Amino acid sequence: METLINYLLQFGNLNKQQMDFITSKSTELALRKEGYFSEAGKIAKQVGFILDGILRVCYYNNKSEEITSYFIDENNFVVDLDSFDNKIPSSGYVQAVTDCKLIVFSKQNWEEIANTIVGWESIVNKIVKKSLIQKIERRSPLVSEDATTRYLAFMEKYPQLANRIPLSYLASYLGVTQSSLSRIRKNIR
Template sequence: MDDLINYLLQYGQLNQQQIQLILDNVTERHLKRDDYFSEAGRIPREIGFIRSGILRVCYFNNKGTEITRYFVDGNRLISDIHSMESKMPSTEYIQAITDCEMIIFSEETLRLLSSTILDWDRIIAKIRERAMVEKLDKIAPMLTEDATSRYLMFMEKFPDLANRVPLSYLASYLGITQSSLSRIRKQLSRQ
């Protein structure tokens, strides 16, 4: 679980006792491809640290079309934290698109760590702030660029995800149809 501890240490200091407290109170979980970590209509009660694999956050629009909002890969935390904190059912799904190994923080564990580790809330706040900046960096270009440019940006920013994400999910993320994505890929391969 060194990967989790190294991740947390990027955001704040933890002594050996605090590290042991964390390790004693988290659990490991394996998600198979297509399993859900969190589902719309339910109140999330966990935060996951992705040790390996890729998850996607998606929802269904008012026409019933599934929309991929973003992808999250290894060495990151994932949860619908807003729904978890507000105790409101989530409006989105978090689904494994590859097999995933995760470390799970339950609500009870989070409360324990918050009440026991002096800097825990500050560490989590820094992680949330960085995640928000990363989300905005991913979403902003998607609003202003054409489909080919969005695809090229995705390939540049996430080259290792491009071949591991199903085309239907990638097309949904880019806001285009799968046939449009195939056409773009074909045109680019000829250049």
């Protein structure tokens, strides 16, 4: 819980009473590898903070191919924000790549925090802004670079993720086949 509080304090001030209130509204969730945090066609009902593990956001394209949009690792929030905020069915999946441990907040508890803590909305807005910037930084190079450059850039930027993610997910994220990724890796060594 201390990890979550320290993360929140980067975005705004909270007193002891507010921190205790946030803590009281959360629960821990163990999510097994390949389990779903949220699923397409269902309304997202919780916000999570990842203590341990990696999740991926994925969807199926019009050819029924599974596409990984991005990965989320420790010390980050995870939620299908559009589904959660607007109570609409999600268009994608949030799936555990590894066994994960999260702190979760139900929609009701998240709203209670928002209605009780002055400045909570500002903290959340700063976190969402940071997440959107990270998302853009992760996706932008994938559009304009060749596959080898994309792989090298991923390895440089996320060395801690590379050995924890199955090759099939990494290939999907990079927009290449698994055999192409294997060839790229072989040529680099």
